[in-house]
Amino acid sequence: xxxxxxxxxxxxxxxxxxxxxxxxxxxxxxxxxxxxxxxxxxxxxxxxxxxxxxxxxxxxxxxxxxxxxxxxxxxxxxxxxxxxxxxxxxxxxxxxxxxxxxxxxxxxxxxxxxxxxxxxxxxxxxxxxxxxxxxxxxxxxxxxxxxxxxxxxxxxxxxxxxxxxxxxxxxxxxxxxxxxxxxxxxxxxxxxxxxxxxxxxxxxxxxxxxxxxxxxxxxxxxxxxxx
Numbered sequence: 001x002x003x004x005x006x007x008x009x010x011x012x013x014x015x016x017x018x019x020x021x022x023x024x025x026x027x028x029x030x031x032x033x034x035x036x037x038x039x040x041x042x043x044x045x046x047x048x049x050x051x052x053x054x055x056x057x058x059x060x061x062x063x064x065x066x067x068x069x070x071x072x073x074x075x076x077x078x079x080x081x082x083x084x085x086x087x088x089x090x091x092x093x094x095x096x097x098x099x100x101x102x103x104x105x106x107x108x109x110x111x112x113x114x115x116x117x118x119x120x121x122x123x124x125x126x127x128x129x130x131x132x133x134x135x136x137x138x139x140x141x142x143x144x145x146x147x148x149x150x151x152x153x154x155x156x157x158x159x160x161x162x163x164x165x166x167x168x169x170x171x172x173x174x175x176x177x178x179x180x181x182x183x184x185x186x187x188x189x190x191x192x193x194x195x196x197x198x199x200x201x202x203x204x205x206x207x208x209x210x211x212x213x214x215x216x217x218x219x220x221x222x223x224x225x226x227x
Contacts, residue, residue: 027097078109111155
């Protein structure tokens with residue numbers, strides 16, 4: 001299983017067990033920006049659906065505009081919720097430009113310090129006409145220069161929205177939590193071992209390891225196994 005390879009949303013757009021070469025590529029370049037935009041209130045609602053209302057109602061909300069991601073609701077609890085778009089996928093993901101992909105996510109304050117700026121950086125590059133390779137170069141250079149922070153211990157995010165559409169292979173995938181750590185061996189968490197529910201992968205150039213742990217409920221409290 002493969003996740004997005006950067007310090008951005010990381011892991012939003014999980015591929016299936018097949019390779020990206022086997023998947024059909026619907027968009028080979030960026031579609032018109034208008035296709036990626038959403039009505040303001042609809043995007044706020046979708047962003048908040050990433051986490052339980054007890055958390056997301058007081059979170060800061062970012063939405064995508066013609067000028068990039070911008071804060072539209074000030075938060076009170078340190079969490080930041082947003083809807084990642086297709087260019088937060090891995091650089092060789094066949095759905096990198098597909099405008100129907102939406103990945104609601106709510107970061108805690110620690111994760112927001114590294115992941116939100118990285119998502120903003122990716123968005124700036126693609127809106128300036130950058131290719132996936134140029135996005136990779138820009139993100140890695142920004143991490144190396146210190147422009148972008150690396151993940152801190154305690155960084156995590158909620159991805160519990162049943163309205164998410166992560167890619168054309170897995171659709172909604174599972175309701176899950178994400179943890180971002182300084183680079184470590186995923187096996188130290190038991191990730192990827194037989195019958196372990198934990199998935200993990202390291203990104204050496206970004207000094208990052210990301211873990212995903214599926215959970216039983218969506219943000220509205222319903223059983224995710226029934227969706």
